[in-house]
Amino acid sequence: MKIKRKIEIAAISDVHLGTYGCHAKHLLTYLNSIEPKKLVLNGDIIDIWQFSKRYFPKSHLKVIKKIMDMASEGVDVIYITGNHDEMLRKFSNTTIGNISIVDKLVLELNGKKAWFFHGDVFDVSIQNAKWLAKLGGYGYDVLTLLNRVVNWYLEKRGKERYSLSKKIKNGVKGAVKFINDYEEVISDLAIENGYDYVICGHIHQPKIEYKENKHGKTMYLNSGDWVENFTALEYQFNRWKIYNYNKDKFAPFYVDEDIENMEVKDLIAAITIVEQHEKKTK
Template identity: 35%
Template sequence: MHPSDDIRQFRTLFLSDVHLGSKAAQADLLIDFLRVHEAETIYLVGDIFDGWRLKRSWHWPQTHNDVVQKLLRKARKGARIIYIPGNHDEVMRGFPGQHFGGIEVRVSDIHHTADGRRFLVMHGDEFDVVVRNARLIAYLGDWAYDAAIAINSVFNRVRRALGFPYWSFSSWAKLKVKNAVSFIGAFETALAEEARRQDCDGVICGHIHHAEIAERAGIQYVNTGDWVESCTAIGEREDGSFELIRWTRPVSVPTTRRRQGSVPLGVPALEEAA
């Protein structure tokens, strides 16, 4: 058990791209994160479960069920939980306004921060040209991504054996590929423009598995990252500012002890975002 003073309280938490049902999902780390983070409102910003992979082969270990139970328990205790489906869990887009165990489904939402700003909250696949217009290519890309994650798993088993914490080789490699960097930039710009069109001060999204807090042409762009590669979340503090939280488990201490890091505005260091 964690002492009560280890609990971090936020006004709002934003999580996405958990991909439950995928062997690559870091469910144990997310359970650990949820144990020590509380919020009045929790947004699940898409791809919480992976319907694409579940159709290919069923994979649902106890840890994946534990994530669901943990979220339902938070809802029972009074947390407002809003589920905005993505492309991998798009079946849930057929239930807008419905409640499941206290979790409300919405296609998108406008979040009002404590300091009065308006943020468009959406998964983001709506602005991924490949996903929207070339479904076969998207599926093929998904298989290639599975292969990259498998390589990443082997890589991290070696790191753990050597006493090093989890590190995403696949995420690092993605940022070194020119086409991937170009796609990320175009995606961010498109989301920022949509937020401007809806008269919002910013946008909060997921989808591309690249956590970031940045500004794009006067619009604040916030990406929650994922729980496959980077294990990240976004927290809104009581003053309305955002914090990018990167969650890793130390391998050199007992599993009852944990460590969290906060990363600012895309800077790869353990600091806080303003």
């Protein structure tokens, strides 16, 4: 038996299919565990910047096939373009079946407005020095591959994993103000435009946090990535949560006071379905 969690929206970003840093098998496990009404692919899903015919493993192709299968089964798949897959922006506002390609998305969720976009338009390094950002992308890919070797060695010795890329990336961002106060700029703009939620990716930092200024407040959400953090955003029971593959792989969707009065049978029906299936070997 395969247990799937019913959720209203799943949002993922920064998968970087086609790169050594992508953990496609982790993502495939996650996608196989959920039954969303909407799947929001919030940019940098396929890394066209670094695409190479020499490296596109079967597991990466399986992720694409899984997404296509989900769409054919009725899931509304919305692909929001990012900077690493910016070539798709020429196809913005194209819809094929249940798959649509857009640059941004606005949804109304239980009377609240949610604004989705990748976030690269707020990144000064991408806008003003795209060639340098692309060069940095290749370096980041090599660094991630090196980090895998380092972590393999550390785990063999029973030591804690270490992220070289995070350490360097955070240091560089702090030194040159890489994100130009990314979260604050995005949140301020969301407040100015009356959005209750602003959902982005790009900086590989999963987060949910209320942001407030003198004009109002909004909830800032970042879906993280599938290179280092293995995270997604999920919306169900009128609330958001961060799904973390390393911590939540076998955990149900957490709920609290909103459903404390529900009957057990209703709760089980709301969050899971059980389906019989045959194991397939490919």
